[in-house]
Amino acid sequence: MIRRRFGAGLLAALLLSVGLGAGAPARAADVPAIAAAADLNFALTELAAQFTKDTGKTVKLTFGSSGNFTTQIQQGAPFEMFLSADESYVQTLAAAGKTEDGGDLYAIGRLALFAAKGSPVTPDAGFKDLRKALADGRLRALAIANPDHAPYGRAAREALIHEKLWDTAQPRLVLGENASQATQFATTGSAQAGLIPYALALAPAVSSQGAYVLVPAAWHQPLRQRMVLIKGAGETTRAFYAYLKTAKAKATLAKYGFALPIGVK
The missing domain is CATH 3.40.190.10 (Periplasmic binding protein-like II)
Incomplete structure (x- = not known):
């Protein structure tokens, strides 16, 4: 089994972790950190830009593997929200008392x-x-x-x-x-x-x-993707969480090929 690192380039830059901001500048301390599964890279970047345009609020997105984020959050990483590509990771964090609740299924x-x-x-x-x-x-x-x-x-x-x-x-x-x-x-x-x-x-x-x-x-087993607020999440993060449940946000997710759960918590 081969392990490799990738080099620089436009696509690499697009696929790396990013901080998203638009509109009025905000101090870093005021911008909440959001952990998101790597498959959301393009969709969530677009959604965060829409959110900033519509509300004036800014979030910082970090993309990576859901399993690694779970470990980091368990160890106290300062994320206020987690969008996982596998709901079992959210369930693990909820069982450990790290989240506000069991979260919401946002996509398949x-x-x-x-x-x-x-x-x-x-x-x-x-x-x-x-x-x-x-x-x-x-x-x-x-x-x-x-x-x-x-x-x-x-x-x-x-x-x-x-x-x-x-x-x-x-x-x-x-x-x-x-x-x-x-x-x-x-x-x-x-x-x-x-x-x-x-x-x-x-x-x-x-x-x-x-x-x-x-x-x-x-x-393969269904990729049931769940999001959740981490305990202590602030006002901006709560607003972003609510934004991702709107019809406008769901339309963007659908554009990127995500199936949308209906009537499922």
Whole structure:
């Protein structure tokens, strides 16, 4: 199993953790820190900008793996809100008394198979060419997020197991620390293909770099994504939390390929 770091560049900058601000400047102490799963990179950045435009309030977004954020919050990291790609992490924090309540299910994530322009691998919903590429040597590296702490990595592993490709693919895996890093590997050619969040594959900065196909939802456990307020969350964070439950915010999430839960807490 291969582990690599990615280099600099426009896409890398877009996929790294960011602080979001617009409108009137705010002191750093006044801007709450929000921890968010890496698959939300483009969608939540857009939502935070909309929130600032509509309310004048600013939040700072940090993207990464849900498992790592859970550990950090347990250890006292100063996040006021957590948007996880797997609701079990929110449930873990709630059980530990770190959150205000059990939070809200805000989306159902999907997985995509992506290959950059010039890749010898052609994405298809049945993994037919992926299977052939593993057998004939065209696929030397397949990017996924680390399944040990990244929900999309676990979903990728489950999809490969479902198609009986895990044992063959495992020696060729390039593990990203989170889904954004796995996407970077796949878009830059560090890997000939990648199993990445559909929400990232849909973003113009990624989709313009190659081709992708949606992985059948039945091939992995549902990616039930839950958000929650951390105890002590301030007024701005509460306003942002409420904003993400509005019809306008839900429309943005849907634009990025997230399925929207209906009538589920």
